[in-house]
Amino acid sequence: MQDRQFPQPTTTVSDFVTSESWDHAPLGALVGKQTLRIKNKILSSIPESEYRLVQPHLQLFRFQAQSILHEPTQRLQFAYFPSSGLISLLVATEDGKTVEAGMVGSEGVVGVASAVGLTISPLRHLVQIPGEGLRIGVSALQSRLKSTPQLQLALSRYAVVQGMQVAQTAACNRLHDIAERLARWLLMASDRVESNSLHITHDFLATTLGTDRPSVSLAAKALHRKKIIEHRRGIVEILNRKKLEAAACECYKVIHQFNGVLRLK
Amino acid sequence: MQDRQFPQPTTTVSDFVTSESWDHAPLGALVGKQTLRIKNKILSSIPESEYRLVQPHLQLFRFQAQSILHEPTQRLQFAYFPSSGLISLLVATEDGKTVEAGMVGSEGVVGVASAVGLTISPLRHLVQIPGEGLRIGVSALQSRLKSTPQLQLALSRYAVVQGMQVAQTAACNRLHDIAERLARWLLMASDRVESNSLHITHDFLATTLGTDRPSVSLAAKALHRKKIIEHRRGIVEILNRKKLEAAACECYKVIHQFNGVLRLK
DNA sequence: GCGCGTACGTTCGATATCCTACGGAACCAT
């Protein structure tokens, strides 16, 4: 919250592990981990027997707003299983522009590349909406995967589905205008936060939509004029969800459906 | 070649299996499959023992220009391992526009979703440059994967790396102009065809770049004026590769590097 | 050689977006 110098890599370590207090409170920690496990769709989908194998390596983790979990120049350190909050997967170009390629909430995992033996990712992992979850060190995860085939499959499957979502985003970025994309993003974020009130600035919306701030303000104004959203300093509020869905491009529904694929095997 | 009604789903079955002649020529078939196997980077990377388990299910397959291997409305039927040629992964929107999200050549596999138990893909798989390769039925592949862990890992890893490439494409589509993207596409295609002469029309370039034909013609003209490319009816020729790389956006190099990740474990 | 379908060259107006800039409002720390 206090560190807002977003583009600087100085804030990229962001080791806000809250396990200090939680880990040393045996009962609390277990209850916490179990709750967070259930809220994360991937961890909740695997058998109890497999979960027990990875559980000792899971740390409780609090996602701080605007902190960076990974930079492309780094090696992947952890895989994160959010139970709440929202993490943006951003691509940054040489000239400093950025755009979001994907989004991870409680339905997924951040750093899925580590599940297939890779320790790099060209994507910046930025916390857009704070929350909490569990994380596991990359080497611990990799060494456990052989004995947790269901987890391995769930992770691989998520990687494929995430690729589909990224592909739809690639098309969306090319073919749909800013107002449509803004509406899509607000819906996707709202789904993950489970709230109609989003704490985000136009500036950050510009970095995720791959445009500049005035363009976001104009698009937001257009939605406001239609009484679809309301926004004040750092907060966007959804007034009429139905209308917002109508204002968004088809990509919202398409991407939303992909999540269903994960459950239906 | 003769069927050019591209957007129509009538040509989507495209069962141009040439295995009839090849399969019934025992020696020739084996030699053919072995050659094609070696040229495909995924099949060549797995142990001989695992290859022998899937080999009986592999069919020789010839990719016909402009044929469609898969439509989003269908279920995945086969996974294709190209040894040559180029397949575009296209996203189509409701209003009929299309744009390429990814590209598969001998380094990869088409239909990787089938490797994680899924039988859908929202991407149209379109043959851009003809070639040949091997294919395997989805159910045969899935039933063999448990006993071929190296293949499973190679496929999962490819899925992740392909996701990275798609993410970079998503950014490229948003942040780079048409001339840069055209240059990038020509380079990527040239790498896979291993030739400086590409048999493709401006119209198809427009569908892959997500724009219209006149915009492609203008961009091509700009490259031609700088003596970087030459183009006549249905053919684009790269005259100066160095200059073409300079004219392309960084995304070419970035995506190219991802392929290296596959080999380096 | 002729006709026809396909592909390319080019134009122009409309639109979306970018880029830069400035001012005002909200929030925070003191």
Add this chain to the structure above:
DNA sequence: ATGGTTCCGTAGGATATCGAACGTACGCGC
């Protein structure tokens, strides 16, 4: 309250792209 910082509203010119249209050139089949 006050000063500083962050965030939003807005404007105007520059640019890229779109969309539609028309003409031309190539190549194939007859």
